[in-house]
Amino acid sequence: SSELTQDPAVSVALGQTVRITCHGDSLRTYYASWYQQKPGQAPLLVIYAKTNRPSGIPDRFSGSSSGNTASLTITGAQAEDEADYYCNSRDSSGSHLVFGGGTKLTVL
Amino acid sequence: QIALKESGPTLVKPTQTLTLTCTFSGFSLSTSGVGVGWIRQPPGRALEWLALIYWDDDKRYSPSLKSRLSITKDTSKYQVVLTMTNMDPLDTATYYCAHTGPAVRGWDFDFWGQGTLVTVSS
Numbered sequence A: 001s002s003e004l005t006q007d008p009a010v011s012v013a014l015g016q017t018v019r020i021t022c023h024g025d026s027l028r029t030y031y032a033s034w035y036q037q038k039p040g041q042a043p044l045l046v047i048y049a050k051t052n053r054p055s056g057i058p059d060r061f062s063g064s065s066s067g068n069t070a071s072l073t074i075t076g077a078q079a080e081d082e083a084d085y086y087c088n089s090r091d092s093s094g095s096h097l098v099f100g101g102g103t104k105l106t107v108l
Numbered sequence B: 001q002i003a004l005k006e007s008g009p010t011l012v013k014p015t016q017t018l019t020l021t022c023t024f025s026g027f028s029l030s031t032s033g034v035g036v037g038w039i040r041q042p043p044g045r046a047l048e049w050l051a052l053i054y055w056d057d058d059k060r061y062s063p064s065l066k067s068r069l070s071i072t073k074d075t076s077k078y079q080v081v082l083t084m085t086n087m088d089p090l091d092t093a094t095y096y097c098a099h100t101g102p103a104v105r106g107w108d109f110d111f112w113g114q115g116t117l118v119t120v121s122s
Helices: none
Strands: A009-012 A018-023 A033-037 A044-047 A061-066 A069-074 A083-090 A097-099 A103-107 B003-007 B018-025 B035-041 B048-054 B059-061 B069-074 B079-084 B093-100 B116-120
Touching (some): A018 A103, A069 A083, A097 B048
Antiparallel strands (some): A018 A069, A033 A044, A083 A097, B018 B079
């Protein structure tokens, strides 16, 4: 399968922990990455190779994976974390990329 | 520092061919492991990966759009060009180019352009 499935929307209270998930058969073989996108802005890579954070990304962002599910966890969500989050990985062939449908995170 | 910028027409007619140019700085597409990809996003919708070209001219295309896409590079000009044939109103989207490299496995995009909105309409 070449699909990655995400919940359309998730909410979290300010300062609490939230997990955003991504499901897909290819995740059993290939690592996921995660992008944050705020309105009117280009996406920003926040997690790559399942657990790695690029320079400048706060350590409240973390990634994990189990079976066909990859997760992005925000520990102590901040107001500025309100955004759309997209998972990304290779498809089952390993030769192409695919994005999930995105999750809109609301920080209450 | 790495920067990318997309350029091209903002309006194309149905059935026309779209040509977009990504002009970049701060890296070379002759460096091992480096690549430039194209991703699009229709208004209010999700990201969609289109194509990716590597330093060694390895090219990858979205299977669903492969017949309509072509990606090329001009290393000396620091440019990557994406062409998409037979444009349709459903291709209306913001088109982004982005950098990948060894630091992010050669598959993830750590630097993005600002995007360019392309509208397909007669």
